[in-house]
Amino acid sequence: MIDETSLKAFLEDELGADLAEVENDSLLFSTGIIDSFALVNMMMFLETEGGFRISPADVNLENLDSIDRILAFVKRSKEG
């Protein structure tokens, strides 16, 4: 089950940083808050916990660059 709490907990653990001040619409990757390793690990976390496969075409900033975008993407992927 992926929700805001579990996603933030994963990212905090992955980055070793406090995300309390990061807004849900803050850009994470394109502003350097999360690095490329964290991005790949996050994709694997989404696949494992969400039970779906992320296709290469879906790996883009529109889907993965903020908490809001990631949660919306997870919702769409599980519905689809």
Added chain:
Amino acid sequence: MIQYEIWWLYLIAAPTIYWLIPAAYRAWFLSAISLVLLAYFAKLDLVLMCGLALVVFYGRGLDEKRWPEWAVRAGKSTALAWLVFIYFIVSKYIPTIAKMVAGQASFIDFAVPLGVSYFSFKLLHYAIENRRGNLPAHGLDDFISWLFLAPIFTAGPIERFDHFLHNREVVTFKFKFIREGVERIAVGLVKKYMLGMLVLEAMQQMGSPSIFAMARHLDDFSVLQIWGLLFLSFLYLYLDFSAYSDIAIGSSRLFGLRIMENFNLPFLATSLPDFWQRWHMTLAQWVRTYIYMSIIGLTRNPYWAVIISFTMMGLWHAASPHWAAWGMWHGVGLAIFVMWHRYATRHKVRFFKTRIGGISARILTLSYVSLGGAFTGLYQHGSIWDSFRIMLHAFGIRV
């Protein structure tokens, strides 16, 4: 283009007429006047670019009753993006490769089209985002006035289409457009023709007017001189390139347009990732969005993704081993930085968060970036081996 009188004539006449005609015709006028100016420099290349632009613009919405099924299907697929990509590869690299293989007597006797790199990356962005359904409603006049906007056509920034549409004020004239535009153009001119000249003079004082002139007599230069010239060369490149961006952004402002920023004090970068948030920002964003993320999706390997992305970014500048090596230099540097950063985070290394650590990080970043200039500084003027010689000499290793 700024070396030509016609450019300055354009800059005075075009905004004047633009603001005098009704708002509904301004995007059409901007399209037309940009094409007229570019035709003065580009001629036949421009015809092909216009044709390609129209195919991409109309390709996605072909009427099923009037067009064959394959064409309609192709228009909705990734075919349009591939078409732009093939155009970019052929027009950018074939002339260079033909010359490398056959020399000046090559049967392929044409030059790389004016502005092809910026044009192709903007059009690729459009084709991809249009297919994804991410673009706001727009007309042909909006599209052409953005794609062929003369001030940014040859040296960027790589303006995103959605940013262009959301940040233009074309209905009501405001005096601040002229004030902001002229101020920004003036900043660019001061950078290029005053500060840039001062830096060149300083390089001359240090013993060489350029990196490639230094490479010819490398044994005569001390380690300190080599580093000094590498730093100054980078400073000159920054002043020259960012001056073009200033002039492009300021000129666009005269038409009520607000173009994306391209530089943000790159000398203050505390790391390579930070540097690429400050240097040629629009290209870095483009590469991150369309190359880096695609490779991550395919390989799930951040090392490959960053090294391949930056090598391709290098080749975007020119089909040359120097630019490929420069890209690889940055890609490898970024991969090493990310590894270090994760190690430092996990082991709570605090040195670079202290004041002295911050200064060290800035010096280290600037040194790494300036050292990479040994590749680009010898483009068309020396071999890759000469570049490596400069790098080794910079550390006192004389080979």
